[in-house]
Amino acid sequence: MIRTIEWTDAGVVMLDQKRLPAEEIYHTYIDYEGVAEAIRSMIIRGAPAIGVAAAMGIALGVKNAAAKSPSIEELGREFDIICIVIAGTRPTAVNLFWAVDRMKAVYARVRPLGTEAVRNALIDEALTVYREDIEANRAMGRMGQELIPDGARVLTHCNAGALATAGYGTALGVIRAAVEAGKKISVFADETRPWLQGARLTAWELAHDGIPVTVITDNMAGHFMKKGMIDCVIVGADRIAANGDVANKIGTYSVAVLAKENGIPFYVAAPVSTLDLNIPDGSHIPIEERNPDEVRMIQGVAITPQGVPAANPAFDVTPARYVGAIITECGVARAPYGESLRAF
Numbered sequence: 368m369i370r371t372i373e374w375t376d377a378g379v380v381m382l383d384q385k386r387l388p389a390e391e392i393y394h395t396y397i398d399y400e401g402v403a404e405a406i407r408s409m410i411i412r413g414a415p416a417i418g419v420a421a422a423m424g425i426a427l428g429v430k431n432a433a434a435k436s437p438s439i440e441e442l443g444r445e446f447d448i449i450c451i452v453i454a455g456t457r458p459t460a461v462n463l464f465w466a467v468d469r470m471k472a473v474y475a476r477v478r479p480l481g482t483e484a485v486r487n488a489l490i491d492e493a494l495t496v497y498r499e500d501i502e503a504n505r506a507m508g509r510m511g512q513e514l515i516p517d518g519a520r521v522l523t524h525c526n527a528g529a530l531a532t533a534g535y536g537t538a539l540g541v542i543r544a545a546v547e548a549g550k551k552i553s554v555f556a557d558e559t560r561p562w563l564q565g566a567r568l569t570a571w572e573l574a575h576d577g578i579p580v581t582v583i584t585d586n587m588a589g590h591f592m593k594k595g596m597i598d599c600v601i602v603g604a605d606r607i608a609a610n611g612d613v614a615n616k617i618g619t620y621s622v623a624v625l626a627k628e629n630g631i632p633f634y635v636a637a638p639v640s641t642l643d644l645n646i647p648d649g650s651h652i653p654i655e656e657r658n659p660d661e662v663r664m665i666q667g668v669a670i671t672p673q674g675v676p677a678a679n680p681a682f683d684v685t686p687a688r689y690v691g692a693i694i695t696e697c698g699v700a701r702a703p704y705g706e707s708l709r710a711f
């Protein structure tokens with residue numbers, strides 16, 4: 368299995384997703400500030416992977432703080448700072464805040480038992496978040512693959528694979544499970560400007576597993592749909608509102624509209640940690656704005672005239688009416704999502 372992130376005695380180890388596919392480089396982070404910077408700079412990315420990194424970053428911060436034998440009050444102050452720094456790294460993927468809240472709940476429960484107990488419980492919790500994410504992806508795969516017909520040509524956008532999770536993947540997990548069930552599946556991977564998660568990461572993962580993949584630029588998706596060359600679309604999600612509106616990588620909305628126009632099913636695969644039932648609809652989802660240079664440049668080379676502005680929203684929101692099903696580890700939800708998602 369692809370090793371995206373791991374907890375080790377030396378620190379939190381991550382595969383550098385900025386360098387793939389040219390180089391497979393692992394970094395070991397020895398403090399929570401390093402983990403926060405890795406999330407911010409997208410060395411690790413993808414909603415569930417960000418959640419796991421957040422949990423491990425907090426556990427690492429507390430482990431380091433506990434080594435200085437502080438009082439439980441001192442540890443508490445440090446814990447609050449660690450949580451604020453980790454929560455401030457990226458705004459859209461709700462898995463980040465879900466993981467921080469989970470760590471806070473464990474802290475509150477174990478605090479009366481003292482520093483050592485808090486340290487151990489938080490490390491255990493981070494490892495549980497990691498393990499549960501892989502299990503959730505396997506469950507999504509088992510249920511979701513039933514929606515994918517044998518012989519299907521599947522379009523995906525961005526990277527919702529092992530690299531975006533603790534392992535196996537959400538959208539790519541469903542594709543992997545369909546292949547494991549003996550189905551002949553081929554994939555069209557949208558390149559996914561400006562970060563090229565599709566071209567660099569999805570293509571790398573699928574090639575690694577021997578699953579046929581063709582990379583297309585984002586503006587080609589409609590052409591292939593109209594020619595009858597796409598049978599279904601499956602993507603991941605960064606945050607799903609109570610009414611089923613889905614925030615995912617910028618460009619997902621266009622793909623969903625094109626799929627509807629062409630009568631192609633559009634599916635979302637995401638763990639329940641991606642559900643944000645506290646917000647009624649997608650208009651409440653904060654959309655990360657990244658540095659416009661990510662659009663103005665490709666691998667350090669300027670592609671626009673100097674001084675011309677560029678916009679760089681990292682995510683968009685696909686209205687629930689375009690979503691054929693939301694595949695979670697607890698079951699496959701269908702419209703009306705306001706009711707079906709509440710069951711999870």
Ligand code: MRU
Binds near residue numbers: 414527536603617
């Ligand atoms: O900016 P990124 O690369 O973190 O965005 C990732 C996506 O949009 C993924 O599709 C989403 O997180 C689902 S990953 C299982």
